[in-house]
Every structure is written in structure tokens, then in C-alpha cells.
Amino acid sequence: MKYKELKKAILLLEDGTIFEGKSVGIEGTTIGEVCYNTGMTGYQEIFTDPSYFGQIMVATNAHIGNYGVNDDEVESEGIKIAGLVCRNFSYEYSRDRSNGSLDEYFKKHGLLSITDVDTRAVVSYIRKHGAMNALISTEVDNIDALKAKLAEAPSMKGLDLASVVSTKEPYFYGNENAKYKVSALDLGIKTNILRNLANRDCYIKVFPNTATFEEMAAFNPDGYFLSNGPGDPEPLKSAQEVAKTIIDKNLTLFGICLGHQIIALSQGISTYKMHNGHRGINHPIKNLITGKGEITSQNHGFNVSREDVEASNNVEVTHVHLNDNTVAGIAIKDKKVFSVQYHPEANPGPHDAAYLFDQFIENMK
């Protein structure tokens, strides 16, 4: 595919700012909240991570598509991002393990994207003005109609998206004769979390977002897990109720990202929408219990209030984000309950935080 043959497309931000580029994938219009990820690798894992549902992602890495796709490198079935904004989209790819091009993958999954964008300008713009809704469109003849369409899109704040991506029916993962049984609440679970648990001798029953504590307890698990997922944690009252019951009953619980926020909310700690989230694979964290540093994979736009955790009698901060001092991990005092704002399962990203899965296994013993 020659650059000249690509159709014109635009990235239109909620405040009317327009960035021009060329269309990749399918044509039409797609809407989402614009965010950026600084990872140099792992684009396919990011595109299929359900936590990104409803988001238009800007890749700061200058080359996207150059190592193709591989059917094994997915975090859920199909693409979850609402659109991609990139600098240089590669139609050519080169890697032994890839079994297709990103272009074919986008067409197969119906993703609308834009390339040849000045992504450095986009990122510095959103860094300054904060997260906002945006659209990518090839329907560039009527900008006013696009603006009207974008104005109708709901804000990410207050949006329950976990119910859209969660499984509708419970399912099992791993070996049924494994040593530990885990009941996991699926708010948009990444497959690598299930792989990490199964590799540590867990048999997992994955429940839909609407599951009650009683339904999850009927599996007779050694521990409970609350998953990552898209959208605002605040409206997810049923999940907060489940977390509260698990904690009140003194059971073992581990939460990642959205699950971490749910645990905090269940204890009366508020969450807030960040000016810009953390999305990348080199975010520095300090574990306050061990004093050790970790380089971590992150993807979140909301955060737990430090003020509220510090005012709480039963919750403590266990991990802190070293870039901006935000809360990155909490634990319930004297209970086997802890959670982190980042992604110990990586995919993509470093494995520094994989010890948290071991800690969960220890807590289940």
C-alpha cells in the first residue's frame, strides 16, 4: 500500500482541535476518549486489553505494525480500543512468529484508525489540556456534523463499561485438579492474569460482572480476585458490594487496577479522574513494605484518593507511583486483602511485579 493511496482522515478533539492524517483499517467514524501509551512494544496486547474499551489510543512509538500480529498475543477475543492514532503505520512486517499483518487484523476486527499524524503534537496537547473525547473520521466533508456527533458522546467519568466487556456466563480456566481454587469477578479481565494464576496451580471460575458474593462463594474458592477493566469504577456498585462482603468475612482477596479501585471504594475511599492517566510499560513504583523499586506496566485513567487512604483506619498505602506520588497499591490492615493500580501480569511490560501473584498464593495457603 502506497502512502499516496491512503484516504484522508482526521482526529477531532472535543474542544474542536483537528489533527490531520491518513486512514488505516476501515472507513467511517469512531468515537472514544483519547489517551496515549508510551510503550515501545506490545501493541497487539494493548489493542486487545479490555481496559481500553471506549478509548482512542495514541501510540507514542513512531512505528506501529512493523512486527505484524500473532494469534497468541491477545489479551481477549478481538480488538477493544475504539481507534488508533499513530505516526507511521507499517503495512510491511517482519518477524518469524507473526502470522499476519496489522492492516489485515484491523480490517478483520473492523477498527478505524489514523496514521501520519503528528503524534508528538497530539500528546503534548492532551498532556496540557487533559483527557477528553475525540473522534477519528474519514467523513471529512462535514466537520460540523462530526462536531455535533462528538458533542453527544458521554464523558468517561461516570461510565460503566465493565458490564459491556464482561463475560455473560461464568466459565472455567486452568486445570480442575489444581491446588487452589479462585473465584474471579470479570470486569474486563486480561487473559494473562488467568495465565499467571493457572501457572501457579490455580483453577479459576470467572464470573460475570453482575455475580453476587453468594454465587462466587458457591465455587468454594481459596481466594477471590477482582479484575482490571474499562471505564469509571464509581458506578460499579454490585462489584463494590461483593468486595465489601469478601473483606467483612475476612476472606482472601487480590485486585488489579479496576479491581483495586473497587476494593478502595468498598472501604469508603473515593476515586477520581486523573488529568492524564498512566499508560506505558516503564512506570516506576516503590513498594513501601520492602523499600524496593519496580518498573511496571500501567493503563489507568482513574486513581484512588491518597487523602482518603491516609484518613482511613483500616486501609494502608503499600505502593506509590514515583512519577507523581499517586497511590499505586493498598492493603487492608490485618487481612489477606491487597491490590495494585498497575499490571503485575504485564503483557506488555516487564515482570518486576509478578511476585504479587505469589503473594496472593501465599495468602491462600
Ligand SMILES: NC(=O)CC[C@H](N)C(=O)O
Ligand atoms: N486497567 C484498568 O483496569 C483500568 C481501570 C480504570 N478503567 C481506569 O482507567 O482507571
